Amino acid sequence: MDRRPPRPRAVRWASLALVAGCTLVVLVCVVAALRGRPWALAPGAVAAAIALREIRTLHRL
Numbered sequence: 001m002d003r004r005p006p007r008p009r010a011v012r013w014a015s016l017a018l019v020a021g022c023t024l025v026v027l028v029c030v031v032a033a034l035r036g037r038p039w040a041l042a043p044g045a046v047a048a049a050i051a052l053r054e055i056r057t058l059h060r061l
Helices: 013-032 037-058
Strands: none
Touching: 013 037
């Protein structure tokens, strides 16, 4: 019987970079919207949706 502890999961650096980049885009879009450019909320919403999808994918692994 194998008594070794389970191996830790590897970090998916590309996914982590994607989430960090999307977070940065969302923050920039929110600041732009607060400064009077409401059109900036559209790309911010897309970036937030992509980040949430990637986070859900990472949780499944």
